[in-house]
Amino acid sequence: MSNSTTLDRHPAGEAWETGPAGAPLLVIGAGPKAIALAVKSRVLRAAGFDVPEVLAVERDSTAANWREGRGWTNGLQRLGTLPEKDLGFPYDCSTWGDADDPLTGEIARRMAGFSWSSHLLDRGSYARWIDRGRPQPSHREWAAYLEWAAERAGLRTVIAEVRHAEITDGGWTLTVHDGERTSEVHGCGLLVSGPGPTAGAVDPDGTRVVDTAGFWRLVTEGLPARARQVTVIGAGETAGTIVRELAVGLDRQVTVVTPRATLYSRGESAFENRYYSDPTGWTGLTEADRLEFIRRTDRAVFSQDVQDDLALTRNVTWEPGRVVGTGEAGTGQVEVEIAYGGRRHSHLADLVVDATGGDPMWFTRLLGPRAEQALRDALGGDLARERVERTIDTSLAVDGMPAPLHLPNLAALAQGPGFPNLSSLGRLSDRVLAAYLPAPAAEDRAHAHYEGAAQR
Template sequence: MSHSSTLSPSPADESWTVSGHDGAPLLVIGAGPKAIALAVKSHVLRAVGFDVPEVIAVERDRPAANWCEGRGWTNGRQPLGTLPEKDLGFPYDCAVWGDSQDPVMGELAQRMTGFSWTGHLLDRGGYARWIDRGRPQPSHREWADYLEWAADRVGLRTVIGEVRRAELVDGGWALGVDSGNGQTVVHGCGLVVSGPGPATGVVPTDGDRVLSTGDFWRLTAEGLPEWARRVMVVGAGETAGTIVRELALSLDRDVTVVTPRATVYSRGESPFENRYYSDPTGWAGLTEADRREFIRRTDRAVFSQEVQRELAPAANVTWEPGRVVGTRHTDDGQFVVDLVYAQKQRRLPTDLVVDATGGDPLWFGQILGPRAEGALRAALGGPVTRDGVERAIDASLAVTGLPAPLHLPNLAAFAQGPGFPNLSSLGLLSDRVLAAYTPSAHRESARSRTRRSPATSRTEQTGSRFSLPSTNAGAAHP
């Protein structure tokens, strides 16, 4: 199989020569943290002699766009929900590539620290100031700056446009990309679906009284209307938590959180829970019930402890258990939300509703071509369901049984570990994915070549003017 051409046709020919699996790149939909972590690890691995694919991201906006204001997911001022030391290389464990005593592994880890959060601060001259301020959580905007810095340093190649079709072709993947000025086809050996996809929600939005997450952040940038004094937020995850914090603390609105359970729970963040996020060793040995309970208590429909602490003194936040089944205007002019809980329906008046229940993790199914969709159904042995996909995720975070790898880290928590869908183990995620394209025999050959190669300069090793081991202490997750 040959993948000599990466892009075809292109309105402006550009050199897209790549190295790696038969010369074909690894394609990533979205240029966010996962894509950038993969690009950094690929860059570093190739620098020490490993034959791994180059990474090409397809992004409709810009790298790290979802972490910036104006893109519909944040206003940029919200604090990061994960410790910044859990950065693009965390947990800096090179076990996938060789024995920890091998000098090549030390070089690999050292090079990766050049792309760490602290490496970024050192390169920008802000490290001492960050330490002196007590190592505060960066804002989403500051985290975006870090991600863009790393993407720029490794030269992440990005195709700007929206993916309209993903199809299996000749043992690889072909993405049909709409750039707004025409169609481009991007070919690769594997495909990673990294983004959250479009926000779906559970309530039909109208952009007026019922807002999606994107509608909310766009409206707050313009100025939330004064008539919206009572706001109902549907959802109890971290997306909802940031919206509740903005409404209650920054905008001084009365907020009711609609949660599917008895109350708004806080996220478990002790060392016992966090260990599985950083190191999922033993995860697959847990019972299914325990794995799902763990994910439910630590990552789904829970507010972070930081958000809980900030909201604790607020008298303008309450909650209602239930499921929203509709919204409507009543005959007396009120706008109400219909809730169902314990098979009983209630009606609650409000001024505004924000649906913060997030996106559909199976959104990629909408862009699969007929061959890809048929192959996925065959691999799952039936319809494409969330449970079916979650059970089929292998160690490389890909669906087992497809002719070309389809990596779905956002659906890998149940089978492989809770840290893969979020920011908790980006370094391990990139190791798992890239190792799938490098057989163990090739890894040994690469290590042997590296041992015989002359030493490189410190700047070349780290990718930064400075290098400082990341202070990987603690472990929250987004």
């Protein structure tokens, strides 16, 4: 990424400049959500809306989790979501005006300049992609698209690790460390993105029991020939890409331990996809129906792309249950203990991969005393995931906080299934940025800007 989008480092203890427009919206992580917000902020500001700029704090690099060597992929795995569901999807600008208002058309056209297709056009590879049948991009190719969009949008990025997050003066202050010094970053709101560190069903040892990052490190170095029988814990998309790499790419025998009866696929019908693209009517569903929808279409399911690849091999079996422990077997293998239906049994594996994914509540470990107490007060009790999921408002923030705390990764139950993933990044950015805008005044300013531009 070019230096033009990365803030210069300041001396320890000195606050980062926020510019004359006011405090920015802070985002932990410089991935798709941060970039989608930066793109939409740039477009809206150009159209006359006084929304905040976006400042991402990233300990690695832009779109790091989509690149090899960062612990979540080898970069060669294919994207599980259609690439047309890009940073602006679904390109519905009704948040900012009526459908027949020329202003909304201007916003949509400007957003299209940051689309997946525009990226390919800019790189001169659009025709080749079409001629090849519009294949799913690899994670490496998707990272290149995200970096291209971030640079075009001018995403401001602080390369540092967040150590502390506290509410100050109605906003947020992040204490960050860049490896050499500690600084502070101030903002009007905070959005937590990214999967967070892996939660872990078992303790990895780095050799025979590994987590997601450990697996991809082994693949990069060369998976040992001894690892013929592999057990994968988990049945979500993180696990799916690992199973595909093992069974199809490396021809290993794989047993998947899934908390449900079998390896379910992600629903891709027009009826299911509609709630991901447009959650209209979602809050009118009973909580039981919303939970069932999420369970059937998003949690512990493999994408259809992964399922299609696995259908070509006989290397994959599964066992329902949960792994409750591992131990060393006398054969030099790992004994995997599985609980299901009130009973326990075990089987042997040469390698165990814990692919249960990240912990969406990881951010609570960063909170200072004021922020933690404010969150407890807003939840009306303990910092439990179930409480957070039920208190997310339309801006994807925890309702009742004195400073906005946006948690899209926990917004599925309350606001719609597309917000935690890549299914509706354009709508996510609309929901978040609209929270910082006094609607009537902004509408007047935007119309004045548009009319002035038309006269020029």
